[in-house]
Amino acid sequence: xxLNPMHQFEVYKIGPEINLNGINISFTNASLFMTISSILIxxxxxxxxxxxxxxxxxAQLITEMTYTFVAKMINDTAGSSAKDFFPFIFTxxxxxxxxxxxxxxxxSFTVTxxxxxxxxxxxxxxxxxxxxxxxxxxxxxxELFVPKGVPFxxxxxxxxxxxxxxxxxxxxxxxRLFANMMAGHTMMKVFGGFVISLGLLGGWLPLxxxxxxxGLEILVAFLQAYVFAILTCIYLNDALxxxx
Amino acid sequence: MKDFKEITTRLKIxxxxxxKIEDKDEGSNAASLGKAxxxxxxxxxxxxxxxxxxxxxxxxxGTKPLLIxxxxxxxxxxxxxxxxxxxxxxx
Numbered sequence: 001x002x003l004n005p006m007h008q009f010e011v012y013k014i015g016p017e018i019n020l021n022g023i024n025i026s027f028t029n030a031s032l033f034m035t036i037s038s039i040l041i042x043x044x045x046x047x048x049x050x051x052x053x054x055x056x057x058x059a060q061l062i063t064e065m066t067y068t069f070v071a072k073m074i075n076d077t078a079g080s081s082a083k084d085f086f087p088f089i090f091t092x093x094x095x096x097x098x099x100x101x102x103x104x105x106x107x108s109f110t111v112t113x114x115x116x117x118x119x120x121x122x123x124x125x126x127x128x129x130x131x132x133x134x135x136x137x138x139x140x141x142x143e144l145f146v147p148k149g150v151p152f153x154x155x156x157x158x159x160x161x162x163x164x165x166x167x168x169x170x171x172x173x174x175x176r177l178f179a180n181m182m183a184g185h186t187m188m189k190v191f192g193g194f195v196i197s198l199g200l201l202g203g204w205l206p207l208x209x210x211x212x213x214x215g216l217e218i219l220v221a222f223l224q225a226y227v228f229a230i231l232t233c234i235y236l237n238d239a240l241x242x243x244x
Numbered sequence: 245m246k247d248f249k250e251i252t253t254r255l256k257i258x259x260x261x262x263x264k265i266e267d268k269d270e271g272s273n274a275a276s277l278g279k280a281x282x283x284x285x286x287x288x289x290x291x292x293x294x295x296x297x298x299x300x301x302x303x304x305x306g307t308k309p310l311l312i313x314x315x316x317x318x319x320x321x322x323x324x325x326x327x328x329x330x331x332x333x334x335x
Contacts, residue, residue, distance in 0.1 A: 164294045165322035172289030
């Protein structure tokens with residue numbers, strides 16, 4: 001029995017090692033669970049939109065609910081001008097949500113508990129939003145770093161602070177998701193280990209905690225996907241409408 | 245035809261019930277918890293990013309301890325600014 005709580009985060013190869021110009025792109029368990037999540041999303045959306053009934057089936061209901069949920073979120077936080085970016089934000093939300101939820105199944109692997117995965121997702125958002133801002137506003141996008149009504153003397157300091165705060169966006173976006181997922185899963189494994197080491201006599205208390213933590217983790221899994229998507233909307237709003 | 249009528253009345257009742265629930269809790273609990281979780285990392289991230297920028301610039305210009313210290317404090321300022329902004333956005 002492996003009681004090491006960090007063992008669940010180990011990445012290992014499945015199948016042969018593939019090298020492309022010296023870069024190792026072998027198929028790992030992380031890639032496997034990303035593929036599983038993507039297939040599940042596609043299956044749900046395919047089932048949900050196959051038969052368009054007046055009284056929806058369960059799959060159709062879930063699909064329609066996720067659609068309205070994301071559409072409402074974009075409309076509330078980024079305005080109607082962000083409607084064009086619905087496909088991207090919907091994909092991002094569903095991918096993070098399904099990766100988190102698939103990770104909740106015992107013996108599975110949580111892709112989002114690795115900072116490289118979340119950092120790449122956050123970088124895509126960050127670079128994309130910056131490009132959108134410059135395309136939409138040109139050089140005027142730099143006004144984002146110059147708040148109105150600041151005395152001229154303080155301007156250099158304020159600009160540096162604003163630039164740091166802008167650059168910290170991908171870091172906070174990725175670290176939040178990664179830290180929440182990793183901490184939660186480690187905690188669950190630690191409590192699971194307590195159950196075994198305390199045995200029949202004292203193991204019931206950590207077992208109860210484990211059950212409660214599982215519920216909490218499912219909430220966190222949903223919440224972090226939601227936060228990830230809503231922050232993307234907020235950053236998009238900054239880029240499209242150019243104010244804080 | 246009878247089916248259709250039945251569905252319409254049932255829809256009406258369901259819509260009424262949904263409206264009742266929506267009136268009850270303004271702003272769901274999950275959304276506010278998400279906002280609370282968001283703030284904590286925002287402060288830390290800015291400090292880390294500020295310090296890294298300071299460290300890199302120090303190595304570049306060869307002014308070893310000066311820039312990392314000043315950029316650390318600017319990172320703290322940026323973090324507080326970020327927290328302040330997201331708190332303001334909640335209202």
